[in-house]
Amino acid sequence: MASSNGTKKVVIVGGGVAGSVLAKSLQDEAEVYVIDPKEYFEITWATLRCMVEPSFAERSVINHTEYAPKAHLITSTATRISETEVTTANGKAIPYDYVVIATGHDDRTALTKSERIGHYKNDQEKIKKANSILVVGGGPTGVELAAEITVDFPGKKVTLVHKGPRLLEFLGEKASNKALTWLKKKNVEVLLGESVTNLDSNSEGGVYKTTGEKSVTADCHFLCIGKPLASSWLKETILKDCLDNKGRLMVDANLRVKGHTNIFAIGDITDINEMKQGYLAQMHSGVVAKNITSLASGKEKLEAYKGGPEMAIVSLGRKEAVAQISGMAMSGWIPGKIKSGDMFVSKTRKTLGLNSK
Numbered sequence: 459m460a461s462s463n464g465t466k467k468v469v470i471v472g473g474g475v476a477g478s479v480l481a482k483s484l485q486d487e488a489e490v491y492v493i494d495p496k497e498y499f500e501i502t503w504a505t506l507r508c509m510v511e512p513s514f515a516e517r518s519v520i521n522h523t524e525y526a527p528k529a530h531l532i533t534s535t536a537t538r539i540s541e542t543e544v545t546t547a548n549g550k551a552i553p554y555d556y557v558v559i560a561t562g563h564d565d566r567t568a569l570t571k572s573e574r575i576g577h578y579k580n581d582q583e584k585i586k587k588a589n590s591i592l593v594v595g596g597g598p599t600g601v602e603l604a605a606e607i608t609v610d611f612p613g614k615k616v617t618l619v620h621k622g623p624r625l626l627e628f629l630g631e632k633a634s635n636k637a638l639t640w641l642k643k644k645n646v647e648v649l650l651g652e653s654v655t656n657l658d659s660n661s662e663g664g665v666y667k668t669t670g671e672k673s674v675t676a677d678c679h680f681l682c683i684g685k686p687l688a689s690s691w692l693k694e695t696i697l698k699d700c701l702d703n704k705g706r707l708m709v710d711a712n713l714r715v716k717g718h719t720n721i722f723a724i725g726d727i728t729d730i731n732e733m734k735q736g737y738l739a740q741m742h743s744g745v746v747a748k749n750i751t752s753l754a755s756g757k758e759k760l761e762a763y764k765g766g767p768e769m770a771i772v773s774l775g776r777k778e779a780v781a782q783i784s785g786m787a788m789s790g791w792i793p794g795k796i797k798s799g800d801m802f803v804s805k806t807r808k809t810l811g812l813n814s815k
């Protein structure tokens with residue numbers, strides 16, 4: 459399957475946090491194909507800042523051609539994978555020597571950068587026009603959005619409804635409590651253990667009802683619920699038996715999909731038992747880049763993924779954050795200084811070999 463000059467063909471399915479770093483790393487030594495429905499990679503952890511400051515997206519939404527100019531970009535969705543090729547929704551069949559599945563979470567959104575920035579402008583308008591805003595979901599997205607709104611637009615009444623017993627359930631209780639205390643101090647009303655029952659009929663705002671028979675009056679709402687893994691397309695393919703019961707791809711120590719020698723998986727789609735975080739997804743990319751390079755040059759010894767320190771920082775507006783680092787929770791200005799000003803945009807751009815400014 460190698461090209462006529464002997465260069466190996468590597469197909470990367472998904473140009474997100476993990477896939478983008480891998481494409482950048484391999485573009486000089488392999489014939490790289492990136493399949494992604496969007497023409498851009500988006501720094502996911504900057505999205506909530508973009509909703510209150512759309513111009514922030516100029517740097518956090520990055521066309522694939524900017525960081526991987528030598529890669530072939532196929533702007534479509536992968537629909538099938540066989541032993542020899544990946545097929546896309548726009549009718550292409552791309553043969554491969556190595557394939558890397560990096561489809562993360564299913565996030566159907568704008569297909570072009572300008573369209574994406576347009577969405578952010580609409581979001582900001584919606585926030586500006588509203589006096590009261592309902593945020594549905596108390597994971598990192600909902601907490602960060604409620605905090606962004608309350609810091610940038612302090613006069614707005616913000617209510618956050620979360621169906622679970624505590625906010626940020628992927629973190630420990632101490633971190634959850636710190637986020638709750640911070641939001642309450644900023645006058646965000648937080649309803650835990652409640653779901654909104656009439657979202658469909660309230661697209662323009664109104665009276666929202668909850669399962670606990672509470673009513674929330676708000677001029678508009680934002681849905682911030684977790685997105686499903688983007689692995690359903692694999693269910694009818696040669697990888698169907700490699701999915702665990704949560705829809706994640708089972709990988710071995712070298713990040714190869716179990717039972718396959720030339721198919722890898724990286725990022726949130728994998729069954730690696732660790733916190734699902736972008737910096738770890740980028741570490742997966744580093745391991746797989748080395749392993750593909752080794753295999754392509756006939757070496758048998760592959761690198762094993764050893765994991766990294768577990769940490770997560772959830773920003774609370776522009777200056778503060780709540781963090782959990784190796785099990786220890788903290789909040790305030792110190793974690794805020796690490797993430798909340800620039801939202802790791804400069805660092806991520808630098809990782810992709812781009813101007814950090």
Ligand SMILES: Cc1cc2nc3c(=O)[nH]c(=O)nc-3n(C[C@H](O)[C@H](O)[C@H](O)COP(=O)(O)OP(=O)(O)OC[C@H]3O[C@@H](n4cnc5c(N)ncnc54)[C@H](O)[C@@H]3O)c2cc1C
Nearest residue numbers: 472474475476502503536561562563688725726735736737
């Ligand atoms: C609010 C929030 C804040 C966060 N903050 C941080 C943080 O501060 N630090 C950190 O390290 N992590 C953070 N994370 C987690 C981080 O965003 C994820 O761990 C990371 O995005 C996972 O990367 P990925 O490449 O696996 O998937 P993704 O980044 O989700 O990328 C998947 C890509 O695959 C594409 N795709 C999907 N299906 C298909 C298909 N069938 N065919 C082709 N392409 C497809 C998508 O279009 C997308 O481009 C945060 C997450 C959230 C929600």
